[in-house]
Amino acid sequence: MKLLSLLQTAEMADVMRSEGKIYVVVAGLLIVVTGFLAYLFFLDRKVTRLEKEVENHKK
Amino acid sequence: MRKYWWKFLGAALLIFSVFFGFLGETPRREILNETIRMVYFHVPMWFSMMALMISSLVFSVKYLRKGDIRDDIYASQFAAVSVVFGVLGFLTGMLWGNFTWGDWLPKDPKLIAVEVGLLIYSAYFILRGSFDDEQRRARLSGIYNIFAFASFMPLVWILPRLTDSLHPGNGGNPAFGSDMDLKMRMVFYPAVLGWIIIGTWIASLRIRIKLINETING
Amino acid sequence: MKEIKSLIWKDIKLELRQQNTINTMVLFMVSTIFLCYISFMLRTNNLEGLTWNTLFWIILLFSAVNSAGNSFRKETAGRHLYYYQLAGPGAIILAKILFNFLLLLVLSFSGFGLYLALLGNHVADYTLYFIALVLGSLGFSSSLTLLAGIASKTDNSSGVLAVLSLPVLLPLINMLIKLSKNAMDGLELSASYDEIMTIFGIDLVVIALSYLLFPYLWKS
Numbered sequence: 282m283k284l285l286s287l288l289q290t291a292e293m294a295d296v297m298r299s300e301g302k303i304y305v306v307v308a309g310l311l312i313v314v315t316g317f318l319a320y321l322f323f324l325d326r327k328v329t330r331l332e333k334e335v336e337n338h339k340k
Numbered sequence: 341m342r343k344y345w346w347k348f349l350g351a352a353l354l355i356f357s358v359f360f361g362f363l364g365e366t367p368r369r370e371i372l373n374e375t376i377r378m379v380y381f382h383v384p385m386w387f388s389m390m391a392l393m394i395s396s397l398v399f400s401v402k403y404l405r406k407g408d409i410r411d412d413i414y415a416s417q418f419a420a421v422s423v424v425f426g427v428l429g430f431l432t433g434m435l436w437g438n439f440t441w442g443d444w445l446p447k448d449p450k451l452i453a454v455e456v457g458l459l460i461y462s463a464y465f466i467l468r469g470s471f472d473d474e475q476r477r478a479r480l481s482g483i484y485n486i487f488a489f490a491s492f493m494p495l496v497w498i499l500p501r502l503t504d505s506l507h508p509g510n511g512g513n514p515a516f517g518s519d520m521d522l523k524m525r526m527v528f529y530p531a532v533l534g535w536i537i538i539g540t541w542i543a544s545l546r547i548r549i550k551l552i553n554e555t556i557n558g
Numbered sequence: 559m560k561e562i563k564s565l566i567w568k569d570i571k572l573e574l575r576q577q578n579t580i581n582t583m584v585l586f587m588v589s590t591i592f593l594c595y596i597s598f599m600l601r602t603n604n605l606e607g608l609t610w611n612t613l614f615w616i617i618l619l620f621s622a623v624n625s626a627g628n629s630f631r632k633e634t635a636g637r638h639l640y641y642y643q644l645a646g647p648g649a650i651i652l653a654k655i656l657f658n659f660l661l662l663l664v665l666s667f668s669g670f671g672l673y674l675a676l677l678g679n680h681v682a683d684y685t686l687y688f689i690a691l692v693l694g695s696l697g698f699s700s701s702l703t704l705l706a707g708i709a710s711k712t713d714n715s716s717g718v719l720a721v722l723s724l725p726v727l728l729p730l731i732n733m734l735i736k737l738s739k740n741a742m743d744g745l746e747l748s749a750s751y752d753e754i755m756t757i758f759g760i761d762l763v764v765i766a767l768s769y770l771l772f773p774y775l776w777k778s
Contacts, residue, residue: 307362314358318351321541328548329342335555404774459725466721470712480708483771484722487704490767491726491760 353534385429412478565653682744
């Protein structure tokens, strides 16, 4: 019985989770990801501005 | 390409997949343990690479049929971003594989297929570099793109299934479906879609910048 | 069909008269085999099976890549235009592929003979090995002809041809080495069925692609 339950439990990061450290990991990653996405938005707006300027120039 | 709605969608999907990628529940598996979460990051790289390569192919075909140089710009930029995703997929795969299979660079047919694929697309860019005339460059690299894609596809999909492979779903291993339960799929599919959208966004930015350059110089 | 036959026949007659392509190819092959002979056989008497096989295919691959460029280089621009007006592009590319196939057949069989003579014989099943040689020649010829066409439009055509063709030919070479290793080990034909079908499939797909894509190539 005990052998069966041992076989079914693989080692996972339960310790990390129970101490709340996982939230630090997620927070850190979210900062990185949102930073990256914000940069993409910034670049996108810059390109749009350039496109409008080129269009005005052509006129 | 200036519309924002799909970009917000991609961003939201990405944030969703990172958040639930770590906090969501995953099945408990020996050997894989927590690294099963790599599925949310490693596999979407490949899907994005494929989606971008197919887009590149479509625009190459479009160029050969119509001769509009803008289609060639689309084709080459999609190819460039797809190579970036291919390299990222390769690096994440090496990292994951080292901790589960014990080897940074095992002799697995899927890996070798990707290595050859990256070589093929690098050759595409070398070919482009050896032309000065726009139209010639577009036409010949378009032909090579179609030819190379058709040689790459059987590599990546068919060969690994025929031979022994470490990857799940190939060569005698059960497909990943058996390891991913419904809860994982709820995070996995959004992650794939999110990364494809982000990849397309990056490619669209590159295309727009190139188009601006063309207008200024042309 | 008639156009294809006459185009091939024209190339064969040209080749028999001037012999420049076949001489270059054969000399390259002979020199490389001799180089391997000096490097390997003078030190050890026996070359291990896997090395023997792989070395042969690598030599064959490089000889093929070298000779493929010639099919587009030797004709001047004016004559090219003349042919394109007489026969459609489809006929031209098929004729070139078949001609290169014949050239590579000659090359691979004679190379194989010389290789056996100088570097020892490890083959158990000759028929299967010959099948590998024929399928390989067809595969090389079909990929290399279109790629040579693309490369001929650039300035550094032989360099570009090598860069383009090696990655594309890698999966084909992999299958061929596997098939010929089976032939060496004397496995039954049925065991290699998968490989033969795959190689043949790749050959057909590449020929079909070349046929479809060549018209866009000759527009310049």
